[in-house]
Amino acid sequence: MSDRTQMDPSEYSDLATPARTLLGPGPSMVHPRVLRAMATPLVGHLDPYFLQIMDRTQELLRYVFETKNQLTIPVSGTGSAAMETAVANMVEPGDRVLVCVNGYFGLRLAEMAKRYGGDVRTIIRPWGDVFTASEVKEALDAHAAKVVAIVHAETSTGAEQPLDEIAKVVHAEGAILVVDAVTSLGGMPVRVDDIGIDVCYSATQKCLSCPPGLGPITVGPRAEEALRQRKIQVASWYLDLSMVQRYWGPERTYHHTAPISANYALYEGLRLIAEEGLEACWERHRRNAEILWSGLKELKLSLHVPREHRLVSLTTVRVPEGIDESGVRRQLLEEYNIEIAGGLGELKGKVWRIGLMGFSSRRENIALLLSALERLIG
Amino acid sequence: MSDRTQMDPSEYSDLATPARTLLGPGPSMVHPRVLRAMATPLVGHLDPYFLQIMDRTQELLRYVFETKNQLTIPVSGTGSAAMETAVANMVEPGDRVLVCVNGYFGLRLAEMAKRYGGDVRTIIRPWGDVFTASEVKEALDAHAAKVVAIVHAETSTGAEQPLDEIAKVVHAEGAILVVDAVTSLGGMPVRVDDIGIDVCYSATQKCLSCPPGLGPITVGPRAEEALRQRKIQVASWYLDLSMVQRYWGPERTYHHTAPISANYALYEGLRLIAEEGLEACWERHRRNAEILWSGLKELKLSLHVPREHRLVSLTTVRVPEGIDESGVRRQLLEEYNIEIAGGLGELKGKVWRIGLMGFSSRRENIALLLSALERLIG
Numbered sequence: 001m002s003d004r005t006q007m008d009p010s011e012y013s014d015l016a017t018p019a020r021t022l023l024g025p026g027p028s029m030v031h032p033r034v035l036r037a038m039a040t041p042l043v044g045h046l047d048p049y050f051l052q053i054m055d056r057t058q059e060l061l062r063y064v065f066e067t068k069n070q071l072t073i074p075v076s077g078t079g080s081a082a083m084e085t086a087v088a089n090m091v092e093p094g095d096r097v098l099v100c101v102n103g104y105f106g107l108r109l110a111e112m113a114k115r116y117g118g119d120v121r122t123i124i125r126p127w128g129d130v131f132t133a134s135e136v137k138e139a140l141d142a143h144a145a146k147v148v149a150i151v152h153a154e155t156s157t158g159a160e161q162p163l164d165e166i167a168k169v170v171h172a173e174g175a176i177l178v179v180d181a182v183t184s185l186g187g188m189p190v191r192v193d194d195i196g197i198d199v200c201y202s203a204t205q206k207c208l209s210c211p212p213g214l215g216p217i218t219v220g221p222r223a224e225e226a227l228r229q230r231k232i233q234v235a236s237w238y239l240d241l242s243m244v245q246r247y248w249g250p251e252r253t254y255h256h257t258a259p260i261s262a263n264y265a266l267y268e269g270l271r272l273i274a275e276e277g278l279e280a281c282w283e284r285h286r287r288n289a290e291i292l293w294s295g296l297k298e299l300k301l302s303l304h305v306p307r308e309h310r311l312v313s314l315t316t317v318r319v320p321e322g323i324d325e326s327g328v329r330r331q332l333l334e335e336y337n338i339e340i341a342g343g344l345g346e347l348k349g350k351v352w353r354i355g356l357m358g359f360s361s362r363r364e365n366i367a368l369l370l371s372a373l374e375r376l377i378g
Numbered sequence: 379m380s381d382r383t384q385m386d387p388s389e390y391s392d393l394a395t396p397a398r399t400l401l402g403p404g405p406s407m408v409h410p411r412v413l414r415a416m417a418t419p420l421v422g423h424l425d426p427y428f429l430q431i432m433d434r435t436q437e438l439l440r441y442v443f444e445t446k447n448q449l450t451i452p453v454s455g456t457g458s459a460a461m462e463t464a465v466a467n468m469v470e471p472g473d474r475v476l477v478c479v480n481g482y483f484g485l486r487l488a489e490m491a492k493r494y495g496g497d498v499r500t501i502i503r504p505w506g507d508v509f510t511a512s513e514v515k516e517a518l519d520a521h522a523a524k525v526v527a528i529v530h531a532e533t534s535t536g537a538e539q540p541l542d543e544i545a546k547v548v549h550a551e552g553a554i555l556v557v558d559a560v561t562s563l564g565g566m567p568v569r570v571d572d573i574g575i576d577v578c579y580s581a582t583q584k585c586l587s588c589p590p591g592l593g594p595i596t597v598g599p600r601a602e603e604a605l606r607q608r609k610i611q612v613a614s615w616y617l618d619l620s621m622v623q624r625y626w627g628p629e630r631t632y633h634h635t636a637p638i639s640a641n642y643a644l645y646e647g648l649r650l651i652a653e654e655g656l657e658a659c660w661e662r663h664r665r666n667a668e669i670l671w672s673g674l675k676e677l678k679l680s681l682h683v684p685r686e687h688r689l690v691s692l693t694t695v696r697v698p699e700g701i702d703e704s705g706v707r708r709q710l711l712e713e714y715n716i717e718i719a720g721g722l723g724e725l726k727g728k729v730w731r732i733g734l735m736g737f738s739s740r741r742e743n744i745a746l747l748l749s750a751l752e753r754l755i756g
Binding site for chain 1 (some may be wrong): 385387390393395396397398400402404405407408413414415416417418419420421422423425426427431434438441454455456457458459462466486489490493494495581583589590591611612613614615616617632633634635636637638639640642643645646648649652653656711717722
């Protein structure tokens with residue numbers, strides 16, 4: 001009770017957010033139309049109007065995932081919740097899981113698979129490298145796995161993993177391919193059906209120009225079959241796709257109250273991509289990345305990932321000798337209101353991470369960042 | 379690829395939400411200041427400004443929970459995710475869990491505890507009843523439990539569970555008390571420290587006037603100790619409090635990207651309660667509930683829960699003989715833009731559920747609903 005009487009509401013001032021240019025690994029900047037969508041008054045989670053928005057959102061998600069998968073929905077949590085949804089639903093206790101680890105999010109996949117009782121084997125590459133199909137084949141020959149998990153766009157390293165040949169190898173062994181597309185969906189081709197990805201998940205706060213809070217996921221026929229064949233229930237009730245899909249499907253069975261506003265936002269973010277055109281959106285991401293790379297080269301900075309595997313959505317820049325890695329980031333934030341990020345894990349202190357995703361991927365942001373960097377380290 | 383070229387963006391029209399008066403069991407109406415907060419441009423999840431908002435939000439959450447618990451945070455998911463956080467962190471495989479079931483959310487607690495390996499025992503009361511401390515004591519005498527879970531405000535029945543004596547019984551047996559306050563927090567006293575609730579969770583879309591998407595939770599010293607004493611890791615990585623608290627605590631260790639906008643909204647919703655004053659906010663909920671109850675009585679409608687255990691936030695009304703339960707709801711929605719809900723489980727088809735929570739708890743909403751109901755069934 002004493003807490004309550006001591007409360008002085010005047011100590012809690014109105015939101016006064018600094019106006020940041022967000023060029024880190026996400027959240028990226030939210031498009032003004034998406035912000036407006038967030039401010040839309042709510043309807044109920046079973047309102048006929050909301051059910052209609054759910055259907056349209058699923059169609060738009062299929063468009064960006066490039067899939068016809070029926071089970072394509074936004075998980076009611078961030079990208080990590082979508083990752084956990086993939087793992088929790090595909091892995092039963094004792095199942096062999098092969099995880100390809102070449103960065104922070106591969107490690108996280110392995111950790112989650114262990115927690116859900118998976119018999120986890122990993123193959124490892126230095127952070128910034130990618131895997132070849134023959135490496136995956138060798139590992140599968142050594143320990144046959146039910147599930148193979150790999151990261152398409154490693155947010156911690158800036159490397160893009162080619163998937164076509166790996167998908168063939170995985171399917172030849174009868175395994176299920178789980179792909180992390182958190183930092184690629186919307187910013188570059190993910191080609192779920194073309195490649196044959198069985199489970200693919202992402203997040204809203206990267207190339208989809210939305211705030212964090214939802215984790216889009218798509219589940220193909222092989223994975224749906226595995227879901228039906230499960231022997232024991234998914235440990236997580238909240239992330240159990242067999243229940244969640246009855247809310248998103250024709251049954252409309254109440255499971256949990258959907259985050260209405262976040263779904264409004266996602267609908268608007270996906271509409272923006274449809275209006276721009278998916279290929280045009282990829283092309284914008286690529287064009288802007290190349291402008292950034294040229295500019296960084298002019299500043300004599302070198303990039304961590306070779307060009308052929310470099311993500312257009314996230315660039316890792318080697319911190320030059322004698323430069324204070326976190327000091328530069330602090331100055332960018334304090335003096336220029338620009339956010340970029342440092343490295344994680346093996347790359348901590350060694351790289352900066354610059355994201356050009358969704359509404360952040362604009363010429364003016366690159367010009368600003370390069371100009372500020374030149375003043376600080378040029 | 380064919381999907382992509384067939385995409386016609388003009389088929390996806392601008393959001394055009396009907397203007398609903400939300401008087402169901404949640405989401406309730408979002409305060410205009412909270413909607414504005416949702417539209418605030420983002421900063422990063424490790425931005426010094428956001429860290430400050432996180433600290434202030436924790437203080438405000440402690441105020442509404444009436445607790446000094448350090449570990450008081452919003453879970454990055456809906457109320458169901460907060461429920462699962464409580465269960466997943468408190469229950470280890472093989473732990474005996476006693477769940478008091480007198481409605482839908484008690485059933486859900488039991489289901490989650492089973493999924494996390496709990497040895498679940500239930501005591502059962504008809505939907506709308508509440509438990510006595512001696513019933514809980516008897517059950518604990520019969521099967522000593524590590525955790526006792528009970529619902530403070532059963533959203534499916536409209537009953538308020540008294541907790542003071544039950545807390546004493548639970549603690550006398552050395553067990554941990556987990557309480558669901560999804561439909562009470564902010565609308566009536568929850569008194570976490572006074573009662574000695576060990577884990578208490580809620581949701582943002584009920585009495586806090588925010589959209590769904592976050593699940594506030596508070597964890598007391600006994601429960602924190604149980605967390606430290608765990609023998610095996612929490613199966614859910616996303617909801618593992620030992621990791622989440624290192625992001626919300628002084629370490630600020632990255633775990634997952636917090637839903638920035640939803641946290642802005644929660645901060646604003648809590649600020650509104652602090653400005654109104656917590657007691658005044660409870661008093662508004664009570665006063666408006668009584669106006670509703672009188673009005674329903676004038677319409678010759680009877681209430682499912684006796685007055686002494688009736689929730690002020692959610693009222694269950696018995697559907698009179700010969701009245702089409704879902705037809706009335708449909709007419710309310712289509713002709714008056716008012717949302718109320720039907721019953722769940724045992725009460726399906728038998729009751730309407732009327733919520734007066736947060737910004738929905740206003741005189742004008744009650745006048746509108748009573749007037750519309752009179753025209754439809756009077």
